Amino acid sequence: MFTDEMKSGSVIFRLCLLCIWGALMFALKMAMASLPNVEPVTCMVILSALCFGKDGLLSVFLYVLCEILVWGPGWWNLAYLYIWPALFGLALLFRKVRSVWFWAVLASVFGIGFGALCAIPFGLMNGLSAGIAWWQAGLPFDLLHGSANFMVTLVLFSPLKHLLDQLLDRYAWRFSKKRAVS
Helix, strand or coil: CCCHHHHCCHHHHHHHHHHHHHHHHHHHHHHCCCCCCCCCHHHHHHHHHHHHHHHHHHHHHHHHHHHHHHHCCCHHHHHHHHHHHHHHHHHHHCCCCCCHHHHHHHHHHHHHHHHHHHHHHHHHHHCHHHHHHHHHHCHHHHHHHHHHHHHHHHHHHHHHHHHHHHHHHHCCCCCCCCCCCC
């Protein structure tokens, strides 16, 4: 009935680590909420893909669930359901890239395009011109978001990756054999 892996408790460890990582994404975003569009979530989603492999998607959806539970359901939740998994998928696709500069640029481009991606459901519900107007009104914040993502990723990527790698090595557990190396 139970596999050896399940008996050893490693499944519980994995679930706990992924849930803690997802909750940490949300907690750190809330801690930085006074700074508009400055958050570590983008960097942490990238690290979820690189360090945890496809299992890391659980932490991304837990982050989105926390957003919905705290702020309530709304049209922006629709965007979060595809925006964050899309970034996660891009990170998985490029997981062999070792350059922190690459990840900082990807995070920056993602931040700049975030408003356009969020405008999709808004435009579908309110019309194309309303979606475009909403996106254009938020462009200054998107530029700030992109700049902040670049800096946050440049500063936090390597130390967080190193810590996660040490944690995973300490418990002799890897989510995926094809993890990126820092």
